[in-house]
Amino acid sequence: xxxxxxxxxxxxxxxxxxxxxxxxxxxxxxxxxxxxxxxxxxxxxxxxxxxxxxxxxxxxxxxxxxxxxxxxxxxxxxxxxxxxxxxxxxxxxxxxxxxxxxxxxxxxxxxxxxxxxxxxxxxxxxxxxxxxxxxxxxxxxxxxxxxxxxxxxxxxxxxxxxxxxxxxxxxxxxxxxxxxxxxxxxxxxxxxxxxxxxxxxxxxxxxxxxxxxxxxxxxxxxxxxxxxxxxxxxxxxxxxxxxxxxxxxxxxxxxxxxxxxxxxxxxxxxxxxxxxxxxxxxxxxxxxxxxxxxxxxxxxxxxxxxxxxxxxxxxxxxxxxxxxxxxxxxxxxxxxxxxxxxxxxxxxxxxxxxxxxxxxxxxxxxxxxxxxxxxxxxxxxxxxxxxxxxxxxxxxxxxxxxxxxxxxxxxxxx
Numbered sequence: 001x002x003x004x005x006x007x008x009x010x011x012x013x014x015x016x017x018x019x020x021x022x023x024x025x026x027x028x029x030x031x032x033x034x035x036x037x038x039x040x041x042x043x044x045x046x047x048x049x050x051x052x053x054x055x056x057x058x059x060x061x062x063x064x065x066x067x068x069x070x071x072x073x074x075x076x077x078x079x080x081x082x083x084x085x086x087x088x089x090x091x092x093x094x095x096x097x098x099x100x101x102x103x104x105x106x107x108x109x110x111x112x113x114x115x116x117x118x119x120x121x122x123x124x125x126x127x128x129x130x131x132x133x134x135x136x137x138x139x140x141x142x143x144x145x146x147x148x149x150x151x152x153x154x155x156x157x158x159x160x161x162x163x164x165x166x167x168x169x170x171x172x173x174x175x176x177x178x179x180x181x182x183x184x185x186x187x188x189x190x191x192x193x194x195x196x197x198x199x200x201x202x203x204x205x206x207x208x209x210x211x212x213x214x215x216x217x218x219x220x221x222x223x224x225x226x227x228x229x230x231x232x233x234x235x236x237x238x239x240x241x242x243x244x245x246x247x248x249x250x251x252x253x254x255x256x257x258x259x260x261x262x263x264x265x266x267x268x269x270x271x272x273x274x275x276x277x278x279x280x281x282x283x284x285x286x287x288x289x290x291x292x293x294x295x296x297x298x299x300x301x302x303x304x305x306x307x308x309x310x311x312x313x314x315x316x317x318x319x320x321x322x323x324x325x326x327x328x329x330x331x332x333x334x335x336x337x338x339x340x341x342x343x344x345x346x347x348x349x350x351x352x353x354x355x356x357x358x359x360x361x362x363x364x365x366x367x368x369x370x371x372x373x374x375x376x377x378x379x380x381x382x383x384x385x386x387x388x389x390x391x392x393x394x395x396x397x398x399x400x401x402x403x404x405x406x407x408x409x410x411x412x413x414x
Contacts, residue, residue, distance in 0.1 A: 001097050001199070001355045004034050010102070017102040020109055020316035030095050037088040044085050047078040097196060100321035101351040107325050111317035115328070121299065122308030128334030131388035132266030135161055138396075141267065153256070153264075153271045157384075160398070160414040164387060165274070165380050167400075167407035172276045172378035173247065175301050179293075181247040181278060186227040188251055189218045194230040197355035199322030199348070209254045224248030224277040225374045232281060233356040237370065239363050243282035243290060247377065250275065263340060266385065273381035280373040283360065284350065287371035291347040294375035295327050298343050301377060304403045307386055308332040310339055322348040331386050342382055345375030 007014050008031055015027045054071045108116045135141040140161035146154040157165055173183060195210065211220040221227060228248045252275050262269065278297065282290050295311065302309055314326040323346035330339035350369035360370045391399040397413040405411060
């Protein structure tokens with residue numbers, strides 16, 4: 001979430017960013033509510049001062065009835081004003097949480113179609129196999145029984161495909177460990193405070209992606225980014241301990257709301273999948289540098305797998321609420337003859353840290369909010385799509401990329 005003072009000092013920028021991101025928010029209303037909150041706060045502080053003065057007069061003897069009556073009157077007024085202050089603070093916070101992060105100057109304006117390609121790697125393949133037909137024919141995936149057990153878009157991985165998923169995880173993990181990340185498994189559920197703190201505010205109720213646990217203040221996570229955001233909640237981290245680099249492995253659960261018209265075949269877009277996620281807590285002045293580092297690691301992973309891709313700078317209208325800037329990596333699909341998203345990485349500046357109250361104590365003793373960033377190392381279900389499309393051979397076997405062979409008993413094909 002944004003700081004109200006920042007909103008007040010940068011009203012035009014905040015309004016412009018919200019509009020460019022597609023959020024219909026009355027930003028000025030936040031300032032009006034905050035002005036009201038300040039007025040009530042002045043009244044509360046005045047009543048507290050009077051209460052303390054009366055309490056001091058009552059010491060050392062029997063207080064006069066008039067003083068007792070005045071004290072009771074102030075106590076009642078204070079209780080009423082404190083309740084009004086609490087309500088005003090809640091109103092300000094609730095509306096502030098709906099305002100998205102401001103965008104960086106180099107973020108393209110416009111909708112998804114306005115995102116800008118900034119680099120390419122690899123030679124695009126001209127032909128490939130349909131991953132679902134191929135996997136079903138080899139008895140590697142079972143969507144029918146997955147639907148019988150849990151509903152549509154759930155599945156079982158079997159045999160070599162399940163082993164290939166594990167190999168991809170081990171490979172991705174080896175790469176992030178090389179770059180100093182700490183490996184973590186994380187809770188598959190988070191509280192509403194963490195969910196809100198991550199800033200995943202949908203533009204409409206139809207786009208809400210989370211599965212909620214009925215009767216509990218819990219939701220299933222859509223990404224390890226969620227529990228990792230909350231890992232240092234309400235903590236102050238010493239400057240010399242930053243950056244903190246975490247690699248979280250988890251199952252991810254998504255309703256995939258708002259995906260009408262997007263590519264959804266087979267494993268490409270499902271309700272549950274596993275993912276290895278990179279997450280960074282860093283100093284504010286280092287976040288742009290860390291964003292580029294995360295992108296470099298993602299590129300290193302996919303270059304190692306020999307998969308052609310491009311990197312795009314995501315346009316404002318396709319950014320979520322927390323990101324100030326986001327890169328997507330899109331692999332070349334030889335089946336669909338187009339680029340399709342495989343990973344992303346985002347710089348969320350202090351937007352998430354402010355909401356979960358994660359700060360840094362600088363060497364000079366000052367305290368400020370850290371910056372947080374996230375990036376996908378390996379989205380396993382989608383990575384399997386990429387492997388099948390790019391490495392299926394005419395003999396019916398699947399060629400194993402060299403970097404994965406150590407995790408598959410050094411097999412060259414499966």
